[in-house]
Amino acid sequence: MFRKVLVANRGEIARRVIGACRQLGVKSVAVYSEADRDAPHVADASEAQPIGPAPARQSYLDIEAVVGAACRSGAEAIHPGYGFLSENWRFAMACAEAGLTFVGPPAEAIRAMGDKTEARRVMQAAGVPVVPGSPGPIRDATESERVAAEIGFPVMPKAAAGGGIGMARVARPADLSSAFATARGRADAAFGDGALYLERYLGRPRHVEIQMFGDAQGTVVHLPERECSIQRRHQKLVEESPAPGLSAETKEQLASAAVRGARAIGYVNAGTMEFLVDAAGGFYFLETNTRLQVEHPVTEEVTGLDLVIAQLRVAAGESLPWRQDDIRQRGAALECRIYAEDTAKRFLPSLGTITRLTVPAGEGIRVESGVVSGSAVSVHYDPLLMKLIAHGDSRGQAMERMVKALDECVVEGVPTPIPFLSRVLRHADFRRGAVHTQIVEQGAFNA
Numbered sequence: 001m002f003r004k005v006l007v008a009n010r011g012e013i014a015r016r017v018i019g020a021c022r023q024l025g026v027k028s029v030a031v032y033s034e035a036d037r038d039a040p041h042v043a044d045a046s047e048a049q050p051i052g053p054a055p056a057r058q059s060y061l062d063i064e065a066v067v068g069a070a071c072r073s074g075a076e077a078i079h080p081g082y083g084f085l086s087e088n089w090r091f092a093m094a095c096a097e098a099g100l101t102f103v104g105p106p107a108e109a110i111r112a113m114g115d116k117t118e119a120r121r122v123m124q125a126a127g128v129p130v131v132p133g134s135p136g137p138i139r140d141a142t143e144s145e146r147v148a149a150e151i152g153f154p155v156m157p158k159a160a161a162g163g164g165i166g167m168a169r170v171a172r173p174a175d176l177s178s179a180f181a182t183a184r185g186r187a188d189a190a191f192g193d194g195a196l197y198l199e200r201y202l203g204r205p206r207h208v209e210i211q212m213f214g215d216a217q218g219t220v221v222h223l224p225e226r227e228c229s230i231q232r233r234h235q236k237l238v239e240e241s242p243a244p245g246l247s248a249e250t251k252e253q254l255a256s257a258a259v260r261g262a263r264a265i266g267y268v269n270a271g272t273m274e275f276l277v278d279a280a281g282g283f284y285f286l287e288t289n290t291r292l293q294v295e296h297p298v299t300e301e302v303t304g305l306d307l308v309i310a311q312l313r314v315a316a317g318e319s320l321p322w323r324q325d326d327i328r329q330r331g332a333a334l335e336c337r338i339y340a341e342d343t344a345k346r347f348l349p350s351l352g353t354i355t356r357l358t359v360p361a362g363e364g365i366r367v368e369s370g371v372v373s374g375s376a377v378s379v380h381y382d383p384l385l386m387k388l389i390a391h392g393d394s395r396g397q398a399m400e401r402m403v404k405a406l407d408e409c410v411v412e413g414v415p416t417p418i419p420f421l422s423r424v425l426r427h428a429d430f431r432r433g434a435v436h437t438q439i440v441e442q443g444a445f446n447a
Contacts, residue, residue: 001316002026002077002101006070007045009081010060011370012386013292014041017079020308029073031066033059035378040370049073054380060084061192063091067098077101077315079308083382086291087114087161103315105214105290109265113288116160117197123285126264128257131276131284133199141177147198148176154201159187161195167234169201202284204436205276207231208243210258211299213310214267215320222255223299224329228274229435230424232347237417237440238424239295240334241302244395244433250281261288270296270311276437294337294387297366301333301391332395334402336421340383340414347417349383352376355413360405364391364398377414385411399425420445 006029007017014030018041021028030045035054042048049069052059059065061084070078078095080086086104089111095102104110113119117136124130134147137160148155154171157180170179180196188194211223227243228236243251258273265288272293274286296307310321341347357373369386377383388405392398406422423445424430430445439445 001318002075002312004029004046004073004075005077005079005103005312006031006049006066006073006075007041007079007081008060008066008070009079009084009086010036010039010041010381011384012368013081013083013294013370015044015370016368017081017308018044020306020312023306024309024312026312029070029075031060031069033380035376035380040372040375047073054378056084056380057192060381063088063094066091067094067100070095070100071098075100077103077312079103079311079315080291082289082291082294087289089114101315103269103311105267105269105271109267110290112265113290114161116158116287119288120285122264123261126260128261128285129283131199131202131286134197137195137197138180141180144180144196144198145173145176148173151198151200154203155198156201157183157196157198159183159191159193159195160197161187161191161193202276202278204438205278206243206246206435207236207274207286207437208246208254208277208283209272209274209293210254211270211272211293211296211307212258212262212267213270213307213314213320214262215314216268216317217319219320219323220259220262220267221320221322221324221327222258223305223327224302225251225254226295226298227433227435228295229437230430230440231437232440234437236295236337237421238334238336239298240332240395240398241298242329242332242395246277247281250277250283254283257283257285261285269314270307294384295335297368297387297389298333298335301366301389302329302331303327304330331391331393332398333389333391334398334425335390336388336402336406336425337384338386338388338409338411338416338418338421340377340385341417342415343417343420344415350377350414351379352414354385354411356410357412358408358410359386360388360408362401362404364401365389365405366391385414385416399431419447423447 004027027046030048051065085091092107214220230238366389390402
């Protein structure tokens, strides 16, 4: 096992990884921008290194700065968390060139899955169904119009570098040019890469994903599926496991497809295959997240396994600490993401200072927070404040515990979607599992 690990992230995920290092007796190194000098993750770590000004491009996205901090600190490995550089194959390569272990999959796998058009090609070759779309990156709006005419409207421009940022449904040719330009600008801002591709837009699908995990000895396992259909701007708000109302046959087919896909790219460490599932149980590969997921606590709660500790062990060269037969579903779990967002303004991010913070507690409740009272919400970073996780022997019990946790959670100083999430958990459609990826946008949970 490593003696010292640098955590190349901030907020709740940095604190989560630092906590896992502490459990293993491993020293942790936090990194921080000028805006995060007094952030909670900095105080949690064994030591900390500054990496630059507040803008992410000059700090958390600066490969040279992050690798330099690791070398100065004497760290042997870098855990990237999620977001920022976690799915950047060049960062994984830079770690290797500096003699550092990257806690994640091989750079080749990140590169193959990070190029979304290449990922589609690889998955098709592995026998995994994909959504109809462009065969490669699209250079300009003129080409997008030609491709859209071939695959049929509605379509969705998507960042080739990954993530759901900037995606929007385009129903007619007249709207494509402006949507293409918007998506390209947002992709460039988020990933430093404005390349796009087009996919056919599927109406009212469910978003179901499979957590998989591989080791360097060739073992690949899948863990229970997660339902992630409650979204806004194609970013998740609520996740749960098991996926309600999904047949055992569909679950088995999804898991088999995820393992086939993982083996096709020589996958090592934690990752997730995301799928769209239609009303008939047919499914399509969406993308592979070559990193730990924001919603990984849901899987941990229903399996009793620690995914971050497993990541560190596998990165250190150890075999996976469990095999497929060891993995069992234990009850049900849900996660609600608490952002600094104004639901009255279409979930626009909000800035400010948290003046009061009260987090829930109790049986079956877990909280992962990146903030404390007095924390500032900056324009420079994702506005995720914390995650509430509830586990129970049944979905009903988990839901009741989550409702209570939302009622007890107090965040003052910035608006949050807590009241909205409470309505979601109480809504008849959610309770019977009748959800799809457009249900929030269609106003089902509005007051």
